[in-house]
Structures are given as C-alpha cells and as structure tokens.
Amino acid sequence: MINSTRYHLSAEISRQQKLAAQIARAQSDISNETRIQRASDDPAATARYADIRRAQANEDVWTKNIDVASALATRADSTLDGVTTTMDRVRELMTLATTGTYNDNDRKAFAVELRAMAAEIADLSQTKDSRGQLLFPAGPSLAVPIGNGVFVSPSVSSDGLFTNIQTAAGPKDLAQLINDAADAIELTDKAERELASAASLDEVVLAVDNTAIVRGDQGVRAARLDTARERFASSALLNSEEAGKLVGTDIPETVAKLQAKQLSLDAAQAVFTRINKQTLFDLLG
CATH class of the missing domain: 1.10.287 (Helix Hairpins)
Structure with a gap:
C-alpha cells in the first residue's frame, strides 16, 4: 500500500x-x-529557416550594391542630360551657321560659344564618382553584382560617347568634333567654309543621335537596377513572413x-x- x-x-x-x-x-x-529555441525543437523548420537567413543575408548585400550602383546611375544620367543639352545647342548653332544669313562676326561669336561648349564637354567626360574614379571609364565600366551571377554596370563607357565617335573623317573625340565645327565656320573662303561646315554639321547630328542612343542605354541600366530593387524588396517581405511562420x-x-x-x-x-x-x-x- x-x-x-x-x-x-x-x-x-x-x-x-x-x-x-x-x-x-x-x-x-x-x-x-520564437517557438524554436534549439534545432531539435523542429529540425525541418530550423533547416528551412537557415536557408531563408542565408538568402536574406545575400539579398541584403545585393540590395546595398544596388543602392550604390543606383546613385552612380543617377549621376551618370544627370551628366548625360548636360551632354544632351549641350549637343542640342551645338547642333542649333551649326544649323544657323550653315544657313548663309549670318556674317563673319556672327560666325565668330558662334565659334566662341562652340569652343566653350567643347571645353564643357571635355570637363563632363572627366566627371568623377563618389569613389574618385571616372564616372565614364575608358574601358568597360565596373560591373556590380546584384544577384546570383547577375552583374550590372551602373554607367556607360566613355568610348562611343566622349571618345571614338565614328565619323566620315575617322574616329573623333566629342570635344574635338565640336572644336572642328568651330574651325569650319570661321574659314574665310566661302566655298571651303560651306563644305567644311556642312561636313561638321553632319558630324554634329551624328553625335547628337549617338548621345541619345547612349542615354537610352544608360536608362536601361537604371531600369534594371530599379527592377532588381523591387524584386528584392518583395522577396524580403516574403522571406520575413515565411520566417515568422516557421519560428515565430x-x-x-x-x-x-x-x-x-x-x-x-x-x-x-x-x-x-x-x-x-x-x-x-x-x-x-
């Protein structure tokens, strides 16, 4: 008992x-x-949670890269806006200079403005980023990782924009092309001036069109970064919700x-x- x-x-x-x-x-x-204080509480949920945490860590790094790249892309686009505005004015002046309704003094004034804009273009080509490096590098621009095996260059190369513009007279720098236009409209011989000015106007129009193409390329890069940011923001929300359900x-x-x-x-x-x-x-x- x-x-x-x-x-x-x-x-x-x-x-x-x-x-x-x-x-x-x-x-x-x-x-x-949290309902899981040790792995043995729920091995399957613990393993899945670990996978989510790794994904979150990777996406945090990629999101920070996107933020940096987006800042560079925004600055590049702003600079290209300045290039576009300048080139539009160059085309306007060259169109006026080739109409034949302006005298030598007018053309000299146009040439002075053209050379000032050539100097401005040269300065823009040397724009630096936040790291002190060229925003538009001579070679391929820096590719930033924004995903698993996914890379985006936040800005375009100077090649084809500021340098190596393919003209009928051969490759030229953009600043050189503008200075050549200024020289052309100042030629004293009328026939020579008209011929040279027409050729320079063609080069300027080519450069303006090329700048528009390059800016479109820059816009595509910025859009890819925006899309990636939105994707990771959505992924972060889904991962957070799943993690909360697993261990919360x-x-x-x-x-x-x-x-x-x-x-x-x-x-x-x-x-x-x-x-x-x-x-x-x-x-x-």
Whole structure:
C-alpha cells in the first residue's frame, strides 16, 4: 500500500513538473517571440529557416550594391542630360551657321560659344564618382553584382560617347568634333567654309543621335537596377513572413495554452495537496 501510494505521488509530482516546465517554456516562447529555441525543437523548420537567413543575408548585400550602383546611375544620367543639352545647342548653332544669313562676326561669336561648349564637354567626360574614379571609364565600366551571377554596370563607357565617335573623317573625340565645327565656320573662303561646315554639321547630328542612343542605354541600366530593387524588396517581405511562420510564436494561441496549463497545474496542486495531506502524514509516521 505504501509503495503504491508512493508511486502515485511520484507520478503526480512528475506530471505537475512537466506542466510547470511546459508553462515555463510557453512563457519563454512568448517573451522571446520564437517557438524554436534549439534545432531539435523542429529540425525541418530550423533547416528551412537557415536557408531563408542565408538568402536574406545575400539579398541584403545585393540590395546595398544596388543602392550604390543606383546613385552612380543617377549621376551618370544627370551628366548625360548636360551632354544632351549641350549637343542640342551645338547642333542649333551649326544649323544657323550653315544657313548663309549670318556674317563673319556672327560666325565668330558662334565659334566662341562652340569652343566653350567643347571645353564643357571635355570637363563632363572627366566627371568623377563618389569613389574618385571616372564616372565614364575608358574601358568597360565596373560591373556590380546584384544577384546570383547577375552583374550590372551602373554607367556607360566613355568610348562611343566622349571618345571614338565614328565619323566620315575617322574616329573623333566629342570635344574635338565640336572644336572642328568651330574651325569650319570661321574659314574665310566661302566655298571651303560651306563644305567644311556642312561636313561638321553632319558630324554634329551624328553625335547628337549617338548621345541619345547612349542615354537610352544608360536608362536601361537604371531600369534594371530599379527592377532588381523591387524584386528584392518583395522577396524580403516574403522571406520575413515565411520566417515568422516557421519560428515565430503564435502569441494568442500560446497565451491560451499557457493559461489552460496554468489552470490545470493550479487545480492539480490544490487537489494533490488536499487528497494527499493525510497520506503524507501517514508516510512520515
């Protein structure tokens, strides 16, 4: 009888200890807002959560790269806007200079402005980025990783924009092309001037069209960066939601279970104390 009583007492104490442990764990889950405190709690969820965390870490790095690249792309586009505006004015002046309605003094004034714009173009070609490097490098521009095996160059190369423009007279720098136009409209011989000015106007129109193409290319690069940023923002939201479902504590459900277990423990302790009070005295006796 005593052994049986002791067994029942031990079993009830063990049950209440388990309840107490479950209550403590529920309180911890609520406090930490996570239901997984060790991998053994849910191996499958833990493994998936680790995959998500790795993906989030990679995407955080790529997003930072996109931010840096986007800043460079924005500066490049702003600079190209200046080039476009300048080249539009160059074309306007050359069109006026070749109409034959302006005198030598007018053409000299046009030439002065053209040379000033050539100098401006030369300065724009040397624009530096935040790292102190050329925004439009001579060779291929720096490719920035923005995904797994995905790279984007945030700005175009100077080749084909400021340098190596293919004209009928051979490759020219953009600044040189403008200076040649200024020289052409200042020629004193009318026939020679008209011929040279017409050729220079063709080169200027070619350069204007080429600048528009290059700016379109720059716009494509910026759009790719924007698309990648939006994709990662969406991915970050989905990953965060999945991670929360995998390891996050369902607070209302856990609180309800906690309260139920606490009530069970309180009731069990009260009954245990009342029923076994005399039995405990008998055992001690």
